[in-house]
Amino acid sequence: MLSVPEAQQRLLPEMYPLLQSRYRILQTVQLMQPIGRRTLADSLKMTEREIRKETDILREQGLLDSQKSGMVCTDDGEVVIDKLRALVYEWSGLTQLAKLLENHFDLQHVIVVPGDYNEDDTILTLLGKEAAQQFMSTSFDGQIVAVTGGKSVASLAQFLHPTDTHNITFVAARGGIGHEMQMQANTLVSTFAMQMDAQYRTLFLPEHLSEQAYQAMLTEPMVTEMMKYYDHANCVIHGIGSAEEMAVRRNSSPEDLRILEEKGAVSEAFGYYFNAEGEIVHRIRTIGIQFEQVRRSKQVIAVAAGKQKVKAMLSYFKVAPKQTIFITDEVAAKAIAESLSS
Amino acid sequence: MLSVPEAQQRLLPEMYPLLQSRYRILQTVQLMQPIGRRTLADSLKMTEREIRKETDILREQGLLDSQKSGMVCTDDGEVVIDKLRALVYEWSGLTQLAKLLENHFDLQHVIVVPGDYNEDDTILTLLGKEAAQQFMSTSFDGQIVAVTGGKSVASLAQFLHPTDTHNITFVAARGGIGHEMQMQANTLVSTFAMQMDAQYRTLFLPEHLSEQAYQAMLTEPMVTEMMKYYDHANCVIHGIGSAEEMAVRRNSSPEDLRILEEKGAVSEAFGYYFNAEGEIVHRIRTIGIQFEQVRRSKQVIAVAAGKQKVKAMLSYFKVAPKQTIFITDEVAAKAIAESLSS
């Protein structure tokens, strides 16, 4: 039997793509407000005219407001976005995709965000929004949150805000001093903490330690303190990297690169490298959270998107903790689904 | 707070008239199938091109099928029509209109069908469909149904079909031999009975009897039998006429016409004439069901539509039995609502 929305879609087939595109526009305005026509058109890979036509209608409907500084989403607009999210995701097959991944990888929850991470600038923002929402909706007093680096994890920052929970502590999941300060764990924990009026602990350490230096560090007070935090972490927020990409970004030694290639490393997460079968084949020699500690954590939020990371995801999720909440984009999810069915 | 359909409508305001017109087309095809583009266009007062565009889409969606003899509604199409009826009526404000009349006239149920009885040929069919549905859904074994004449009542015929109830008897609510055989009570009861595999009783009598003839008739066996039926009628299906119209159609005597005008007759139902206050001011002198017998009937179905009958409706419903189910068209309902608010 047909449901009413199905019947409606049957009678008005052209409604579906229209709704989807208009929803996307309104959603993007909400995320990037205030924003102008041209910037919006660039961001969504649409023509200025198309944007103009749709925004005119949205403005007429009172979902959008045009100010001197650009277009902003009205309160009504936000309500509409919230109300229709489930419907749009359902129609786009995103819910089904999510369920598929959820079952296959045996994860707690999977959220698939519409669009292509590589094509659309707003996807990263969407990922962050969903992830932040997931995190905040389950946060509790005295929570200890381990956070890794990376663009995906960084995307949460703008959506974190103080909740009625207190005494949350963000800790950098790994020590490190890198080039891209903006994306580093140490930077992120301080940003996150600031957004949420919470505490944070950083760990500034060289990325690659010699065996002696490593052993020496283990007894340092600041390190033992961090280890204690790692042991009591209630939540881990992390990204998933493709092995090559990560190794290059960390400008690993030629020796390390050789080892990684030799051992068939495909994915990386919290300093561990996994091969295609999900086995740990290497670990960055630095202070950081242990995989076992991640496994014991009550909640794990994994954020990763983009087609280029599909292989890495397929590898890592062979061993990922079951309590993981995974947030990704449509393109990656579809690619995963395809590789599973073939 | 906004509901999902409301939010949808907010985001896609142009969807509403489109849905409405497309629904109307599909509905009309169902009622008049097989039907061609041009006939359909004439019937709906639309251009052929518009009909063509919409039917092309409907055909593509598998809701319609084009045969040599014309377009027909597929099974899927009928399902879609059923599923969306409530939604379309709701959006058109028909449900609200119906509730308004229901409350004001204190009736059991009011159904308002979209469109203008005078403009659109399909409205009569729609009225009949709804009325027939109401009747059949409440029919029971051994039911005695009194039926009057008129186009509105006749419209039920094509939608009546055998149900799992037995021993239904249709009886002509009034005796009569008129010109328009197709619309006469005697003709209708036989048609209704044939459609439903039921019994029927007719009463062929002159319309206007002299006092002596009337008194003589009362003792006739066929008349007394009918009287007994009237007394046990469980259901009355009738139309509502405007007084002038009816009097003319029945080519009443100049004397009667004078009396009617003098007494301010506005509406007519089962041979009774009512003035604007709903008081009985006249009665056709012929054998027929008594108003008191109608009042005692378990169910009363009144069918009447068209702007020209609004005054009559306003008059009759001042005294209509509370168990009446009233089926009318949008234009009439709106006119009534307006006259109530002013």
Place this chain on the structure above:
DNA sequence: ATATAGTGGGACGTAATATAACCCACCACT
């Protein structure tokens, strides 16, 4: 058997609309 009214599909010139690419005055930052 034949006439006729009605059918779906096709075609075409025209009218209406959408489109892309600008310009402009203005504002908020830097």
Place this chain on the structure above:
DNA sequence: AGTGGTGGGTTATATTACGTCCCACTATAT
């Protein structure tokens, strides 16, 4: 004070929608 981004306006052009016929066919009624 400069500069990049903003919404609004405009215009020639491309595209689509539209109304209106024509055609071959068929089912029904005469």
